[in-house]
Amino acid sequence: MNSLVHMARLGVSLRxxxxxxxxxxxxxxTRRSTILVAASYTVLNAVxxxxxxxxxxxxxxxxxxxxxxxxxxxxxxxPVLIGGVDETIDPTRLALLPLSSTERYIVQLSAAMTGPxxxxxxxxxxxxxxxxxxxxxxxxxxxxxxxxxAILLMVGAARSLAAALAIAQRSRVGRDFAVLAAAIAxxxxxxxxxxxxxxxARADALIKALAWIPLVWPARAINTARRGEGLPAFxxxxxxLTLVVALHAAWIWLSHFLLINxxxxxxxxxxxxxxxxxxxxxxxxxxxxxxxxxLRRSPNNSVGFLYxxxxxxxxxxxxxxxxxxxxxxxxxxxxxxxxLANLGAVTNVLGFDAGSLWIEVLADGPGRPHIMARQLIALxxxxxxxxLSGVVVGIWTGEWTLVLLVSILAIPIAINVLxxxxxxxxxxxAALPDWDNPFGNRQSNEGRGLRLVVIALTGMVSIAVLSxxxxxxxxxxxxxxxxxxxxxxxxxxAAVPFGLALLWAGWYLHGKEPxxxxxxxxxxxx
Amino acid sequence: xxxxxxxxxxxxxxxxxxxxxxxxxxxxxxxxxxIVGPNGAGKTTSIRMIVGLLRPDQGAVVVNGIDVWPDxxxxxxxxxxxxxxxxxxxxxxxxxxxxxxxxxxxxxxxAVVSRAEQLLDVLGLTNAANDLVADYSTGMRKxxxxxxxxxxxxxxxxxxxxxESVDPVSSKVIxxxxxxxxxxxxxxxFSSHVMDTVERLCDQIVIVSSGEVVQSGSIQELTQSSSxxxxxxxxxxxxxxxxxxxxxxxxxxxx
Numbered sequence: 001m002n003s004l005v006h007m008a009r010l011g012v013s014l015r016x017x018x019x020x021x022x023x024x025x026x027x028x029x030t031r032r033s034t035i036l037v038a039a040s041y042t043v044l045n046a047v048x049x050x051x052x053x054x055x056x057x058x059x060x061x062x063x064x065x066x067x068x069x070x071x072x073x074x075x076x077x078x079p080v081l082i083g084g085v086d087e088t089i090d091p092t093r094l095a096l097l098p099l100s101s102t103e104r105y106i107v108q109l110s111a112a113m114t115g116p117x118x119x120x121x122x123x124x125x126x127x128x129x130x131x132x133x134x135x136x137x138x139x140x141x142x143x144x145x146x147x148x149x150a151i152l153l154m155v156g157a158a159r160s161l162a163a164a165l166a167i168a169q170r171s172r173v174g175r176d177f178a179v180l181a182a183a184i185a186x187x188x189x190x191x192x193x194x195x196x197x198x199x200x201a202r203a204d205a206l207i208k209a210l211a212w213i214p215l216v217w218p219a220r221a222i223n224t225a226r227r228g229e230g231l232p233a234f235x236x237x238x239x240x241l242t243l244v245v246a247l248h249a250a251w252i253w254l255s256h257f258l259l260i261n262x263x264x265x266x267x268x269x270x271x272x273x274x275x276x277x278x279x280x281x282x283x284x285x286x287x288x289x290x291x292x293x294x295l296r297r298s299p300n301n302s303v304g305f306l307y308x309x310x311x312x313x314x315x316x317x318x319x320x321x322x323x324x325x326x327x328x329x330x331x332x333x334x335x336x337x338x339x340l341a342n343l344g345a346v347t348n349v350l351g352f353d354a355g356s357l358w359i360e361v362l363a364d365g366p367g368r369p370h371i372m373a374r375q376l377i378a379l380x381x382x383x384x385x386x387x388l389s390g391v392v393v394g395i396w397t398g399e400w401t402l403v404l405l406v407s408i409l410a411i412p413i414a415i416n417v418l419x420x421x422x423x424x425x426x427x428x429x430a431a432l433p434d435w436d437n438p439f440g441n442r443q444s445n446e447g448r449g450l451r452l453v454v455i456a457l458t459g460m461v462s463i464a465v466l467s468x469x470x471x472x473x474x475x476x477x478x479x480x481x482x483x484x485x486x487x488x489x490x491x492x493x494a495a496v497p498f499g500l501a502l503l504w505a506g507w508y509l510h511g512k513e514p515x516x517x518x519x520x521x522x523x524x525x526x
Numbered sequence: 527x528x529x530x531x532x533x534x535x536x537x538x539x540x541x542x543x544x545x546x547x548x549x550x551x552x553x554x555x556x557x558x559x560x561i562v563g564p565n566g567a568g569k570t571t572s573i574r575m576i577v578g579l580l581r582p583d584q585g586a587v588v589v590n591g592i593d594v595w596p597d598x599x600x601x602x603x604x605x606x607x608x609x610x611x612x613x614x615x616x617x618x619x620x621x622x623x624x625x626x627x628x629x630x631x632x633x634x635x636x637a638v639v640s641r642a643e644q645l646l647d648v649l650g651l652t653n654a655a656n657d658l659v660a661d662y663s664t665g666m667r668k669x670x671x672x673x674x675x676x677x678x679x680x681x682x683x684x685x686x687x688x689x690e691s692v693d694p695v696s697s698k699v700i701x702x703x704x705x706x707x708x709x710x711x712x713x714x715x716f717s718s719h720v721m722d723t724v725e726r727l728c729d730q731i732v733i734v735s736s737g738e739v740v741q742s743g744s745i746q747e748l749t750q751s752s753s754x755x756x757x758x759x760x761x762x763x764x765x766x767x768x769x770x771x772x773x774x775x776x777x778x779x780x781x
Contacts, residue, residue: 286629355613
């Protein structure tokens with residue numbers, strides 16, 4: 001027992017030290033804002049839940065269901081989506097220590113409960129539930145137990161998911177399958193969220209659906225206890241406890257599996273057919289050929305393609321959902337929004353795998369050939385999701401002619417996207433490792449969030465401005481025979497700014513290569 | 527003797543830290559020249575400034591009579607570089623990597639493919655030619671990076687810790703290739719903190735500590751014609767440890 005207490009203390013101290021070091025390294029402003037956000041989150045949850053004491057029964061049920069569902073989703077998916085936030089999530093870091101499964105579990109469990117996020121969430125939840133949902137009777141017993149259950153459920157689910165994903169990523173197929181599943185889940189949530197925007201009955205349906213998520217079962221126990229229904233409350237509490245045991249057992253087993261079988265990258269031991277950059281004989285040819293190879297072999301590209309395709313189709317579905325199947329024009333042109341899902345890949349082509357940039361700099365790069373090759377290779381990631389969205393819209397609306405026209409027009413529009421990509425990539429490159437974790441936000445924790453938002457918004461405006469003449473001419477030409485010639489004209493039109501942007505990029509980059517390396521691969525310099 | 531490479535008063539600061547402080551080098555053509563120094567002495571930073579990968583705050587570098595800065599393009603055509611931090615294109619095979627680099631250097635494709643095959647053969651990488659670089663061991667990575675540095679037959683070869691983490695067999699292969707390169711008139715500048723290797727291979731060295739040259743000369747001069755070991759010269763120059771381990775770590779003994 002003493003040993004386990006000792007391990008728990010170690011876990012707490014480990015996570016606390018990691019969190020505080022991380023905040024210290026990030027600077028005063030980030031430290032303050034993190035503390036402020038955590039404190040605000042605690043107060044917000046406590047106030048929202050606590051105020052349920054004075055509201056109606058129905059409102060209290062909805063509030064708790066929504067809040068616990070959002071908290072659970074954040075807790076479970078947050079560490080996976082924001083890479084590197086919690087180093088204690090990875091059991092292999094403890095692999096060399098002489099710890100039993102139980103001891104390792106205790107270290108990880110205590111660490112999992114200790115960071116600023118978990119502490120803020122736990123404090124807000126417990127305080128809010130005690131104030132807002134505890135009444136005389138059965139709830140005095142059920143509310144504290146269910147609160148503990150809720151926290152343990154979230155921890156167990158988050159850690160089991162992380163371990164399961166680590167196992168899935170041990171093979172390329174597993175990784176891509178996990179990505180596809182996650183993207184479909186995310187895309188579905190996105191569409192459902194659009195549905196929920198039409199408040200009222202749809203929102204009620206959503207809340208009812210959320211209440212069935214197992215991670216929200218403790219909320220059901222609390223809600224029934226609040227109404228004084230003892231038996232159902234205990235039923236939900238027992239169900240929640242069973243789930244806690246199952247999830248934590250799964251976590252222990254999955255962690256053990258990872259330690260026994262080792263964690264290996266999805267790229268292990270690949271032997272390829274001889275291609276030697278098939279047929280390339282010029283600098284541009286070589287750059288393009290390398291990009292083509294990377295399109296197949298780089299996890300970032302395949303993951304980007306999968307995400308782009310699923311979310312691209314989701315964007316198109318939202319158009320249908322919002323405008324109805326009857327409004328074919330809006331839905332057909334809506335497929336162009338699919339390109340937004342891969343905008344990030346286009347606007348940072350120099351930052352991708354920036355650590356290797358030196359090798360191109362030494363070989364007289366990266367100049368126009370590299371930029372052009374890196375941009376052109378993004379075309380499949382822009383166009384295929386758009387065209388697949390077109391198929392979905394065509395099936396749904398029957399507007400096949402319009403979908404075909406927009407699908408062809410997508411090519412010049414994609415060139416416009418690349419034009420913006422050339423400028424953004426050269427002006428604001430950001431280091432982007434080509435790593436195997438498809439779920440981590442590769443630019444998170446680097447203080448680049450705001451910059452990414454600015455680039456995305458500027459991109460949307462710039463692309464819209466560049467593409468506006470194309471749309472104006474197309475809309476005025478409906479019903480005329482030359483409508484189908486317009487995509488060719490649009491292609492010639494889009495090629496001009498693209499060419500100018502490339503010329504400018506080559507001129508701008510010349511002589512700035514060392515600065516580029518220093519900015520992108522500064523860690524490699526020391 | 528004519529110098530292949532001259533660095534004058536190189537300075538580089540990272541924030542408050544002065545990584546390189548007025549470093550001077552003169553590397554004779556056809557020589558094997560060593561930069562030695564403890565970890566963090568500024569060797570890698572100096573090399574990066576010499577090859578045009580890191581802009582110096584002050585100073586100048588001249589390679590074959592051409593000023594590296596402000597436009598290092600011309601010099602990059604003349605030098606081959608093996609950096610310490612081997613970030614390569616991990617998802618190319620070894621052969622693809624060499625062909626890619628060769629084409630970027632505007633070499634003829636036929637020549638590139640031929641040279642790549644020969645280099646892979648000499649460096650013992652033929653069997654791994656179609657494996658991804660990501661799957662290479664440390665020694666194989668050094669060798670493929672050396673092949674990339676030699677591909678265009680540079681007149682000056684600049685190597686940062688080429689023997690670090692390399693097994694003796696790979697190390698011998700690398701030394702053989704470099705000796706052949708040097709015997710054909712090439713100039714080699716390399717950094718290391720492995721004194722035996724430096725003593726065995728180099729004609730001249732500079733000892734760098736805290737970003738400054740603290741001693742320089744031929745191996746003969748520094749070792750007083752082998753009457754003292756280079757390692758002792760090095761430790762005298764850069765300073766030894768602060769405390770004796772046998773005094774400080776008395777607890778580190780077995781019962």
